[in-house]
Amino acid sequence: MTMPSHTASAAVPTNRAVDWPGTLRDAGLAAFVALLLTLPLVGLRTIDRPTGLGIEARPDEVIASIVLVFLGRLGLGLIRQNLALPVLVLALACAGVGLVLPMPTQVLRLVLVAGGGIIALRAAITLTTGRSKLSQAERDRRMDRVAVQVQHATRYIAPVAIIGAAILPLTPIADRQILDIGILLLTYIMLGWGLNIVVGLAGLLDLGYVAFYAVGAYSYALLAHYFGLSFWVCLPLAGLLAALSGVLLGFPVLRLRGDYFAIVTLGFGEIIRIILVNWYQFTGGPNGISGIPRPSFFGIADFTRTPSEGMAAFHELFGLEFSSLHRIVFLYYLILALALVVNLFTLRVRKLPLGRAWEALREDEIASASLGINRTNMKLAAFAIAAMFGGFAGSFFATRQGFISPESFTFIESAIILAIVVLGGMGSQIGVVVATLLVIGLPEAFRELADYRMLAFGMGMVVIMLWRPRGLLAHRDPTILLHGGRKPQAQNAGAAR
Amino acid sequence: MSAAMTSTDTPLLTVEHLTMRFGGLVANNDVSFEARAGEITALIGPNGAGKTTLFNCVTGFYTPTVGRLTLRHADGREFLLERMAGYRIAQQAGVARTFQNIRLFGGMSVLENLIVAQHNKLMDASGFAIAGLLGLPGYRAAEREALELAKYWLERVRLTEFADWEAGNLPYGAQRRLEIARAMCTEPVLLCLDEPAAGLNPRESAELAEILTFIRDTRTPGGHRMGVLLIEHDMSVVMRISDHVVVLDYGRKIADGDPSSVRNDPAVIRAYLGEDEDSELPPEVAADLPAAAVDPAAPVQKGA
Numbered sequence: 001m002t003m004p005s006h007t008a009s010a011a012v013p014t015n016r017a018v019d020w021p022g023t024l025r026d027a028g029l030a031a032f033v034a035l036l037l038t039l040p041l042v043g044l045r046t047i048d049r050p051t052g053l054g055i056e057a058r059p060d061e062v063i064a065s066i067v068l069v070f071l072g073r074l075g076l077g078l079i080r081q082n083l084a085l086p087v088l089v090l091a092l093a094c095a096g097v098g099l100v101l102p103m104p105t106q107v108l109r110l111v112l113v114a115g116g117g118i119i120a121l122r123a124a125i126t127l128t129t130g131r132s133k134l135s136q137a138e139r140d141r142r143m144d145r146v147a148v149q150v151q152h153a154t155r156y157i158a159p160v161a162i163i164g165a166a167i168l169p170l171t172p173i174a175d176r177q178i179l180d181i182g183i184l185l186l187t188y189i190m191l192g193w194g195l196n197i198v199v200g201l202a203g204l205l206d207l208g209y210v211a212f213y214a215v216g217a218y219s220y221a222l223l224a225h226y227f228g229l230s231f232w233v234c235l236p237l238a239g240l241l242a243a244l245s246g247v248l249l250g251f252p253v254l255r256l257r258g259d260y261f262a263i264v265t266l267g268f269g270e271i272i273r274i275i276l277v278n279w280y281q282f283t284g285g286p287n288g289i290s291g292i293p294r295p296s297f298f299g300i301a302d303f304t305r306t307p308s309e310g311m312a313a314f315h316e317l318f319g320l321e322f323s324s325l326h327r328i329v330f331l332y333y334l335i336l337a338l339a340l341v342v343n344l345f346t347l348r349v350r351k352l353p354l355g356r357a358w359e360a361l362r363e364d365e366i367a368s369a370s371l372g373i374n375r376t377n378m379k380l381a382a383f384a385i386a387a388m389f390g391g392f393a394g395s396f397f398a399t400r401q402g403f404i405s406p407e408s409f410t411f412i413e414s415a416i417i418l419a420i421v422v423l424g425g426m427g428s429q430i431g432v433v434v435a436t437l438l439v440i441g442l443p444e445a446f447r448e449l450a451d452y453r454m455l456a457f458g459m460g461m462v463v464i465m466l467w468r469p470r471g472l473l474a475h476r477d478p479t480i481l482l483h484g485g486r487k488p489q490a491q492n493a494g495a496a497r
Numbered sequence: 498m499s500a501a502m503t504s505t506d507t508p509l510l511t512v513e514h515l516t517m518r519f520g521g522l523v524a525n526n527d528v529s530f531e532a533r534a535g536e537i538t539a540l541i542g543p544n545g546a547g548k549t550t551l552f553n554c555v556t557g558f559y560t561p562t563v564g565r566l567t568l569r570h571a572d573g574r575e576f577l578l579e580r581m582a583g584y585r586i587a588q589q590a591g592v593a594r595t596f597q598n599i600r601l602f603g604g605m606s607v608l609e610n611l612i613v614a615q616h617n618k619l620m621d622a623s624g625f626a627i628a629g630l631l632g633l634p635g636y637r638a639a640e641r642e643a644l645e646l647a648k649y650w651l652e653r654v655r656l657t658e659f660a661d662w663e664a665g666n667l668p669y670g671a672q673r674r675l676e677i678a679r680a681m682c683t684e685p686v687l688l689c690l691d692e693p694a695a696g697l698n699p700r701e702s703a704e705l706a707e708i709l710t711f712i713r714d715t716r717t718p719g720g721h722r723m724g725v726l727l728i729e730h731d732m733s734v735v736m737r738i739s740d741h742v743v744v745l746d747y748g749r750k751i752a753d754g755d756p757s758s759v760r761n762d763p764a765v766i767r768a769y770l771g772e773d774e775d776s777e778l779p780p781e782v783a784a785d786l787p788a789a790a791v792d793p794a795a796p797v798q799k800g801a
Binding site for chain 1: 556558583584585586587588589593594596600601602603604605606608609612613614615616617619620623625629630636644648651657660661679680683
């Protein structure tokens with residue numbers, strides 16, 4: 001939205017008259033860059049015609065975006081020249097118009113509201129501090145402070161969030177769609193927490209985490225398909241098999257470091273997927289496996305209206321009216337419990353020698369070896385445990401979908417899970433939750449943006465990486481304190497790593 | 498206590514005919530010496546003399562090409578270090594080390610650095626994390642003990658007030674001291690220090706010397722003396738605190754003895770101050786060189 005090279009020179013507010021030619025030139029330049037960017041990205045669209053793929057030009061959108069960029073840049077330029085108050089009023093008016101009046105597309109509404117809001121915020125900051133923008137260091141420091149506060153507030157936020165998540169299905173707003181999104185979010189939170197063990201704690205960049213997810217899913221699907229085992233028997237088996245595959249991969253690979261390690265895990269993820277596609281007789285190949293049994297209520301009752309032989313019906317057992325939502329609610333609680341198990345494990349293991357050794361390995365492998373830490377075993381443990389949690393999530397995924405195919409386990413899934421961990425701040429548990437809400441939740445929430453959904457998503461990623469390159473909540477608290485009362489970051493404020 | 502008496506008689510570490518080659522480069526050439534418990538053995542020599550290579554052989558980061566490294570515990574157990582995997586030397590033989598360029602766990606707190614150093618002890622107590630996950634009392638007791646040891650060494654190196662700081666944020670001298678404290682938290686029988694005084698000011702160097710003499714007189718959990726192996730360039734520190742000095746030059750041992758005899762050894766003086774090159778060149782090489790290149794008036798500094 002802004003062009004940093006131009007903003008630095010105007011950090012000091014002047015009392016001179018408004019430099020209209022310069023400001024207009026600046027805004028024109030920004031509009032020109034916007035033209036270059038939007039012409040291919042927004043202006044052209046591929047559409048499916050009966051005759052084949054065609055291209056449709058969309059000049060309106062291009063013009064609208066250029067005008068908006070021009071006005072936005074002009075506003076930012078004028079803020080720096082003692083015209084903050086009028087700009088504030090205009091920007092707020094823009095945002096208001098965007099909110100109230102009917103717009104031709106949702107995109108325009110979003111741009112008006114978000115753009116107007118940001119410019120209004122900038123103008124307000126200028127009015128209160130007398131400076132057009134904060135310096136990079138100062139902004140980092142402020143955001144670090146906010147991040148630390150958020151992380152310390154976690155001890156109050158977390159129970160509230162957990163209780164909120166637990167009573168969500170009981171509230172009247174819980175319809176099928178909300179619950180499905182909830183299950184999706186919780187699945188990714190669980191995967192994020194699982195991968196956080198390997199990437200965040202042990203510092204091993206794993207680009208193929210989805211392989212373990214796939215192993216878990218296919219373990220359950222195949223065990224149920226060939227042996228008729230139930231979900232509750234298969235869940236631990238799937239975790240075990242995934243952990244085993246983690247150890248199998250780990251043994252040859254863990255001596256590698258950094259980039260080489262990442263490449264091999266990437267390869268492993270692809271190997272698993274390609275095996276699933278090509279071993280047609282066993283895995284069903286690209287057609288996948290359908291008719292995967294749904295979970296029962298701990299093997300006691302079924303969620304169907306007319307349960308099979310020897311099973312009670314859930315609604316009869318509890319004297320409820322039959323509802324197809326029961327199973328969804330049960331699945332929701334299941335994944336909530338699984339995710340919380342992963343979280344609890346990580347929180348506890350960080351305070352144990354195992355977790356501390358992982359963090360030590362992440363910080364310095366050579367020093368760890370000099371202290372007698374068995375690097376291979378520690379890394380294998382991290383790999384196997386994370387793989388096991390991935391396997392649990394995978395078998396949950398299989399039972400929830402009822403159908404799996406290799407298409408669900410492509411590299412992009414690994415990348416999304418890794419993005420969640422990195423965006424949240426490596427090693428931060430609450431960061432994973434926040435990042436999942438952003439990465440998975442936002443695209444769901446912006447479904448009405450249709451074509452522009454992924455564009456908005458990409459822009460969000462870029463903004464986060466510009467402002468918080470180490471992740472949203474990257475602050476790390478020591479796992480053990482000598483001077484328990486005093487906060488360590490009070491002593492070395494702003495010197496966070 | 499007879500065991501403590503004998504431990505100073507038999508050497509703690511025996512290095513025999515150690516040779517380390519990297520391709521064509523011979524970093525250590527047939528080096529033999531002994532280090533005793535209750536003594537500080539200093540390893541000195543010009544840059545590139547092979548001191549750090551020898552250290553890496555002793556601490557398991559390199560496997561020597563030829564030679565034998567024997568570590569004898571006071572209870573009679575012997576470890577052949579050249580046959581052990583790197584981390585086992587620290588875990589079982591009880592050799593701890595520090596690094597020439599400090600290697601702390603910078604993102605972890607000072608106290609955590611010292612707790613990580615007690616990894617193996619705590620790992621056993623936590624039953625490979627299972628007892629720890631369940632919060633069994635055995636692990637809690639072990640962790641309290643570990644905390645006590647960490648506090649003891651924090652007090653020793655005067656870092657108690659910095660205990661909850663990020664290690665990477667400590668001043669340089671404090672980082673050096675923390676690295677020594679971390680090594681001591683592994684409860685070693687032999688402590689190897691790679692240039693601990695590098696980059697310290699005179700006051701900090703004096704303080705370091707005090708810490709090192711304290712460590713020399715420290716008893717291991719078994720009640721025996723421990724040994725210190727020290728690489729150092731700061732001669733004031735070396736001459737003041739070491740009991741035994743081994744001098745290396747071009748990978749060979751050129752002198753071995755107490756500080757005063759080493760200081761006056763002509764071979765050592767030659768190695769440090771340089772000499773007339775032509776006196777050492779083989780005659781056929783010297784004959785090939787033009788006279789101007791072998792100017793006796795311009796002694797060449799070795800090992801730059």
